[in-house]
Amino acid sequence: MGEARQxxxxxxxxxxxxxxxxxxxxxxxxxxVVEPAEAFGPAARAEPPxxxxxxxxxxxxxxxxxxxxxxxxxxxxxxxxxCTMKHNPRVSEDAARLPGFAAVHxxxxxxxxxxxxGLMHALQGVLAEVSGLPGVTLQPSAGAHGELTAxxxxxxxxxxxxxxxxxxxxxxxxxxxxxxxxxxxMAGWEVRQVPTDGRGNxxxxxxRSALGPHVAAVMLTNPNTLGLFEERILEVTxxxxxxxxxxxxxxxxxxxxxGKARPGDMGFDALHVNLHKTFATPHxxxxxxxxxxxxxxxLAPYLPAPVVAEVEGGGYGLVEPERTIGRVRSFLGNFGxxxxxxxxxxxxxxxxxxxxxxxxxxxxxYLKERLKVAYDLPxxxxxxxxxxxxxxxxxxxxxxxxxxxxxRLLDFGFHPPTVxxxxxxxxxxxxxxxxxxxxxxxxxxxxxxxxxxxxxEEEPEVLRSAPHATxxxxxxxxxxxxxxxxxxxxxxxxxxx
Amino acid sequence: xxxxxxxGAQRERMLRAVGVSDAGELFDGxxxxxxxxxxxxxxxxxxxxxxxxxxxxxxxxDLDASxxxxxxxxxxxxxxxxxxVRHVVSKPEFFTAYTPYQAEASQGTLQAVYEFQxxxxxxxxxxxxxxxxxDGATAFAExxxxxxxxxxxxxxAVSGAVHPEWVDTLRSYAGSGLLEVEIxxxxxxxxxxxxxxxxxxxxxxxxxxxxxxxxxxxIEDLPAASxxxxxxxxLLIAAFAPALSxxxxxxxxxxxxxxxxxxxxxxxxxxxGGPGLGLFACRERFLRRMPGRVVGRTVDAEGRPAFTLALxxxxxxxxxEKATSNICSDHxxxxxxxxxxxxxxGAEGLEQLGRACVGKAAYLRERLVATGRFERRFAxxxxxxxxxxxxxxxxxxxxxxxxxGYLAGLHLRRFFPDEDGTVLLCATExxxxxxxxxxxxxxxxx
Numbered sequence: 009m010g011e012a013r014q015x016x017x018x019x020x021x022x023x024x025x026x027x028x029x030x031x032x033x034x035x036x037x038x039x040x041v042v043e044p045a046e047a048f049g050p051a052a053r054a055e056p057p058x059x060x061x062x063x064x065x066x067x068x069x070x071x072x073x074x075x076x077x078x079x080x081x082x083x084x085x086x087x088x089x090x091c092t093m094k095h096n097p098r099v100s101e102d103a104a105r106l107p108g109f110a111a112v113h114x115x116x117x118x119x120x121x122x123x124x125x126g127l128m129h130a131l132q133g134v135l136a137e138v139s140g141l142p143g144v145t146l147q148p149s150a151g152a153h154g155e156l157t158a159x160x161x162x163x164x165x166x167x168x169x170x171x172x173x174x175x176x177x178x179x180x181x182x183x184x185x186x187x188x189x190x191x192x193x194m195a196g197w198e199v200r201q202v203p204t205d206g207r208g209n210x211x212x213x214x215x216r217s218a219l220g221p222h223v224a225a226v227m228l229t230n231p232n233t234l235g236l237f238e239e240r241i242l243e244v245t246x247x248x249x250x251x252x253x254x255x256x257x258x259x260x261x262x263x264x265x266x267g268k269a270r271p272g273d274m275g276f277d278a279l280h281v282n283l284h285k286t287f288a289t290p291h292x293x294x295x296x297x298x299x300x301x302x303x304x305x306x307l308a309p310y311l312p313a314p315v316v317a318e319v320e321g322g323g324y325g326l327v328e329p330e331r332t333i334g335r336v337r338s339f340l341g342n343f344g345x346x347x348x349x350x351x352x353x354x355x356x357x358x359x360x361x362x363x364x365x366x367x368x369x370x371x372x373x374y375l376k377e378r379l380k381v382a383y384d385l386p387x388x389x390x391x392x393x394x395x396x397x398x399x400x401x402x403x404x405x406x407x408x409x410x411x412x413x414x415x416r417l418l419d420f421g422f423h424p425p426t427v428x429x430x431x432x433x434x435x436x437x438x439x440x441x442x443x444x445x446x447x448x449x450x451x452x453x454x455x456x457x458x459x460x461x462x463x464x465e466e467e468p469e470v471l472r473s474a475p476h477a478t479x480x481x482x483x484x485x486x487x488x489x490x491x492x493x494x495x496x497x498x499x500x501x502x503x504x505x
Numbered sequence: 506x507x508x509x510x511x512x513g514a515q516r517e518r519m520l521r522a523v524g525v526s527d528a529g530e531l532f533d534g535x536x537x538x539x540x541x542x543x544x545x546x547x548x549x550x551x552x553x554x555x556x557x558x559x560x561x562x563x564x565x566x567d568l569d570a571s572x573x574x575x576x577x578x579x580x581x582x583x584x585x586x587x588x589x590v591r592h593v594v595s596k597p598e599f600f601t602a603y604t605p606y607q608a609e610a611s612q613g614t615l616q617a618v619y620e621f622q623x624x625x626x627x628x629x630x631x632x633x634x635x636x637x638x639x640d641g642a643t644a645f646a647e648x649x650x651x652x653x654x655x656x657x658x659x660x661x662a663v664s665g666a667v668h669p670e671w672v673d674t675l676r677s678y679a680g681s682g683l684l685e686v687e688i689x690x691x692x693x694x695x696x697x698x699x700x701x702x703x704x705x706x707x708x709x710x711x712x713x714x715x716x717x718x719x720x721x722x723x724i725e726d727l728p729a730a731s732x733x734x735x736x737x738x739x740l741l742i743a744a745f746a747p748a749l750s751x752x753x754x755x756x757x758x759x760x761x762x763x764x765x766x767x768x769x770x771x772x773x774x775x776x777x778g779g780p781g782l783g784l785f786a787c788r789e790r791f792l793r794r795m796p797g798r799v800v801g802r803t804v805d806a807e808g809r810p811a812f813t814l815a816l817x818x819x820x821x822x823x824x825x826e827k828a829t830s831n832i833c834s835d836h837x838x839x840x841x842x843x844x845x846x847x848x849x850x851g852a853e854g855l856e857q858l859g860r861a862c863v864g865k866a867a868y869l870r871e872r873l874v875a876t877g878r879f880e881r882r883f884a885x886x887x888x889x890x891x892x893x894x895x896x897x898x899x900x901x902x903x904x905x906x907x908x909x910g911y912l913a914g915l916h917l918r919r920f921f922p923d924e925d926g927t928v929l930l931c932a933t934e935x936x937x938x939x940x941x942x943x944x945x946x947x948x949x950x951x
Contacts, residue, residue, distance in 0.1 A: 020620045021623070029850070029853060030587060033585065033861060047867075050728070050754070051727070051754050053859075056855070057750060057855065058627050059624060059627065067849060071596070071617075075613050076613070078599060081602075096600070096601050097508060107564065107569040111570040112776075114581055115581070116568065116577065120573075122567070124563075126563060137547060152832060155831065185833075186828070189828075190828040193831075194650070194678075194830065195681045237534055237535055241536065241539065242536060266545075267545045269532075291602070291604070292599065292602070292837050293603070293838060294614070295637070295836045295837045296837075296839060298780075334673045335674055336643070337640050337642045337670075338640050338668065338767070338778065343776050344779060354551050355556050358547040358548070359549065360507060362544070362545070364509075370528045370531060371519070418607065443509050444508050444509065475609050480805040481609070482806045483608050484805070488801040488802075489801075492816060494619070494633050496620070
């Protein structure tokens with residue numbers, strides 16, 4: 009108990025004192041009292057849960073203290089590659105809080121929620137147009153949930169073709185997001201990795217030799233996790249299709265090609281869209297996200313139920329696709345996120361979305377040009393919205409690792425880029441500036457990265473012991489793993505209380 | 506609207522540095538065959554004023570909870586959310602943050618999640634809880650995966666009285682071939698999963714999966730289910746209702762091995778059913794099989810207490826194809842809202858909430874039964890929801906009541922063909938005696 013206080017930020021359980029509370033609900037019950045012990049017998053709660061006891065002022069200050077030691081896009085530059093942290097428009101927040109969206113129940117009759125259903129239908133249309141894939145479900149709750157959904161759709165479609173038992177494996181490039189192989193495992197399939205060629209594309213020869221009647225699907229990200237567009241994508245998808253496999257596009261990087269190219273036109277059969285990335289909905293410290301899935305006309309009948317459709321007699325209703333895999337969560341998906349994404353799409357419109365792609369790509373190439381003098385650039389091509397540097401030079405010369413560089417960036421007020429991913433790049437630093445950063449911010453970040461490269465040569469100890477200016481110093485991760493302390497426990501006197 | 510903070514001169518400078526004359530040239534490396542040779546077929550962008558006017562107009566087409574008296578529950582609930590919840594989750598340092606991969610810059614999110622885990626473990630009566638799942642249904646399905654891995658068995662026996670959409674989700678996940686789902690028929694008299702039916706299904710099962718209160722609002726006999734499950738070497742996975750955690754015993758205290766819940770009633774708006782919040786808690790011995798991410802307390806280089814993502818060796822970015830789940834996003838902001846809501850209530854407030862819900866639902870039941878138009882469908886204790894049989898055409902009644910300003914419940918025939926005429930009604934603390942009386946009078950006048 010005292011330990012946390014020494015760190016300066018007491019736990020919420022240590023704020024306040026017994027007997028204090030906010031007083032949220034009326035104590036006057038206007039209906040007869042039902043005593044839990046009488047109504048429920050042994051199912052009545054014997055001992056209350058340990059919860060905080062504090063006034064609103066104490067809680068307000070507690071969470072203000074926590075906010076002060078948290079980094080968000082509003083706090084500063086957040087070039088976390090592949091996570092796409094760009095400005096979250098405030099009008100979208102206001103929209104999601106409109107009572108007509110926030111205070112409606114999913115089981116209300118369709119006639120009473122035509123606004124919400126109409127919004128979902130319109131967003132399905134936006135996603136179909138942007139992806140070039142006509143079938144859309146908004147149900148998946150996150151990108152990885154979309155991956156799993158699409159793989160289950162593939163399984164069902166293979167089942168319909170009589171291929172379900174013979175096709176056992178899914179090919180993923182060695183640059184894949186970790187969620188791809190994990191989703192494959194959850195879908196009950198085996199993963200085979202396909203290497204990347206010298207230009208940063210999936211190795212087409214290796215892919216072709218790995219394909220066969222045992223392959224259910226190929227999963228790709230395009231632009232891929234090196235920030236590069238797969239140059240021979242049409243050959244990739246055609247080869248997979250010839251072998252009877254479906255091709256999945258991990259849409260994490262869709263923002264780079266908005267209005268420029270569409271996964272459906274590249275031959276992909278399915279795609280998930282991370283609304284929080286491409287459509288700038290806030291990610292709240294890890295979620296909620298939303299991972300709608302777009303599929304080809306052939307696969308549309310397998311989508312999770314329900315989807316929103318126009319119904320006879322006008323208006324919108326929920327329909328069940330003919331061969332649906334079922335549902336992948338309760339209700340209709342992360343509707344509140346869909347509202348924000350729809351607002352973003354309308355704010356930008358056709359031209360605005362294309363500008364997003366152009367500026368995001370320009371910003372990434374600009375930073376790449378500024379940084380490649382000081383860090384190794386394993387694939388020196390025009391990049392898309394992100395690029396991957398290698399800290400191998402710093403590691404070899406001074407024993408400085410990507411993690412040290414990341415921690416040192418914190419001292420300059422920048423959130424570090426993604427590190428150690430993709431796995432094919434030694435000491436990887438994956439940088440994604442996005443289109444909503446101004447040139448001065450990009451330059452300041454570049455200056456910090458160049459200074460760190462100099463420090464690696466001249467005073468590496470500063471990097472190894474970084475960060476120095478953050479609320480806490482570098483953490484003991486080994487202890488966190490070996491001696492997991494995952495919840496607080498009050499030291500209770502004998503007999504509880 | 507545009508959110509790009511770069512003017513013409515700045516863009517020129519950037520283009521020069523990159524060595525192109527136009528940003529469009531940066532896409533020249535894309536194969537010509539896949540280049541979109543036309544603009545996207547979307548309307549032109551809107552100004553903020555136009556945009557919010559359009560969205561207001563759309564939202565106004567919906568009948569929201571301020572314009573109707575709603576007795577709908579069935580997994581999505583209208584509770585009073587303390588004002589401080591909205592103010593905390595609106596802090597941009599929280600809502601514009603990402604997953605706390607760099608702990609030194611994310612102590613706020615990390616500590617809040619650690620506190621959330623503690624509260625969820627307390628509600629569930631479990632040793633540990635994770636940082637959240639997407640919703641109750643996905644938490645439920647992931648619990649089945651945990652049980653299958655822990656026991657080496659594929660079959661899970663799930664009570665037919667669990668939320669049908671949760672069962673559907675479980676079935677879809679079972680499309681992976683890794684799970685085999687057996688539905689245990691509920692007793693049509695009590696609305697409960699009978700011990701005999703559970704016993705028959707438990708043989709060879711990885712888990713028995715029940716909810717208490719179940720979909721019909723009935724309180725299950727968890728100790729009996731636990732005994733049946735454990736005799737068969739299966740785990741007991743129990744779903745619970747967090748709004749009733751102040752009055753109903755925690756599943757962990759009643760023998761459950763894994764407890765899951767829909768956490769939307771804590772700090773979340775109904776929002777047409779999403780985002781929800783999956784609560785997931787379990788016994789310590791399943792810790793390393795637990796899906797999702799988890800925050801732990803450790804120390805920094807100076808020995809000060811600090812928080813970080815823990816046990817990442819189970820996670821997809823380390824174990825990839827052997828990961829415990831594919832979770833990358835969770836529902837962290839909703840978890841924060843839930844934690845603030847619980848902190849504002851405190852243990853006494855949570856009990857008060859439970860008592861208010863249970864009292865109102867009991868009063869609702871009494872008043873409607875007294876009209877002579879309804880009778881109790883199941884003879885079992887219930888929490889904040891109750892299934893009543895309407896003695897007449899339930900669809901017509903619901904339609905007529907809607908015209909009079911009431912969402913008078915969910916016709917269960919939607920999910921259970923045999924339950925023609927059974928209506929599930931919910932009364933949270935927000936329903937007043939006056940509203941319930943008025944509903945009963947309207948029903949009596951039909």
